[in-house]
Amino acid sequence: GIQVEQSPPDLILQEGANSTLRCNFSDSVNNLQWFHQNPWGQLINLFYIPSGTKQNGRLSATTVATERYSLLYISSSQTTDSGVYFCAVEGYKLSFGAGTTVTVRA
Amino acid sequence: GAVVSQHPSRVICKSGTSVKIECRSLDFQATTMFWYRQFPKQSLMLMATSNEGSKATYEQGVEKDKFLINHASLTLSTLTVTSAHPEDSSFYICSAWDLYGYTFGSGTRLTVV
Numbered sequence: 001g002i003q004v005e006q007s008p009p010d011l012i013l014q015e016g017a018n019s020t021l022r023c024n025f026s027d028s029v030n031n032l033q034w035f036h037q038n039p040w041g042q043l044i045n046l047f048y049i050p051s052g053t054k055q056n057g058r059l060s061a062t063t064v065a066t067e068r069y070s071l072l073y074i075s076s077s078q079t080t081d082s083g084v085y086f087c088a089v090e091g092y093k094l095s096f097g098a099g100t101t102v103t104v105r106a
Numbered sequence: 107g108a109v110v111s112q113h114p115s116r117v118i119c120k121s122g123t124s125v126k127i128e129c130r131s132l133d134f135q136a137t138t139m140f141w142y143r144q145f146p147k148q149s150l151m152l153m154a155t156s157n158e159g160s161k162a163t164y165e166q167g168v169e170k171d172k173f174l175i176n177h178a179s180l181t182l183s184t185l186t187v188t189s190a191h192p193e194d195s196s197f198y199i200c201s202a203w204d205l206y207g208y209t210f211g212s213g214t215r216l217t218v219v
Contacts, residue, residue: 033207041144041197041213045107048207086149093165094140094201094208096149 002027006087006097013077013104021072021100023087031090032063034072037099038083046072046085077104108134108204112211119190119218127185127214129200135180136202141173144197144213153198156183190218 003026013019025032034046047054047061049070054061058077063070074081084099109132119125129139137158142150154175155163162175172194174186187194195218201210 031207035210041199041215043150043199043201043210043213045207045209088150088208093152093155095152098149 001093002029002089002091002095004087004089004095004097006085006100008100009098011100011102013074013081013102015077015079015104015106017077017104018073018075019077019102021074021085021087021102023070023072023089023097025068025070025087025089027068027091028065029089029091031094032065032070033088033094034061034070035086035088036081036083037086043086074102077102079104079106107206108132108202108209110136110200110202110209110211112200112214114214115212116215117217119216121191121218122189124186124188125190125216127187127198127200127216129183129185129202129211131181131202131204134202134204136183136204137180138203139177139183140201140208141175141183141185142199142201144199146197150199187216190216192218194218 005024036044049063051065058075060073086099087097111130139156141153156177158177177183199213
């Protein structure tokens with residue numbers, strides 16, 4: 001199956017800071033999504049982004065499919081951004097990376 | 107956007123009993139739904155793909171007789187954990203695909219005592 005690697009595994013930010021999360025994948029994919037899992041376990045779909053760049057408020061994402069990586073940018077971080085961010089790619093099934101745990105401190 | 111509803115959100119059951127978890131697509135039809143399992147501090151692992159009107163497809167290593175899946179309608183899939191044991195305690199999440207990508211239910215935290 002497709003291997004998905006996320007970095008860094010953990011990230012501690014001061015409120016207001018910017019950050020970049022990375023997702024590398026091992027093969028061509030049909031779909032790539034970024035999710036945020038909140039402390040209650042709910043997975044929120046942030047971006048459906050098999051290629052190109054998208055922005056939604058303080059979050060943006062870029063996927064370079066030819067180089068098999070995607071980046072998630074968080075700007076002006078807030079405490080509510082805390083949680084685990086997962087990258088998931090679809091070959092024949094949706095495969096998740098191990099996630100990046102983000103902690104934003106006030 | 108699409109909404110997937112999952113119930114119950116939390117369940118505690120005695121060892122040896124069975125537990126049923128429901129997953130509903132509220133505003134769209136889902137011919138296919140997916141069931142995942144997540145251990146603490148770990149990622150999501152696909153357990154099985156639920157197909158409306160046909161048998162589910164299980165991932166390698168998942169016991170079909172322990173994790174029974176029924177997808178009886180275009181909006182409902184159920185996962186039944188049979189003869190549950192403490193090692194089945196976990197967070198179970200369902201999902202479905204719509205035009206905007208995969209949407210996930212809120213998950214069910216199962217504790218077997």
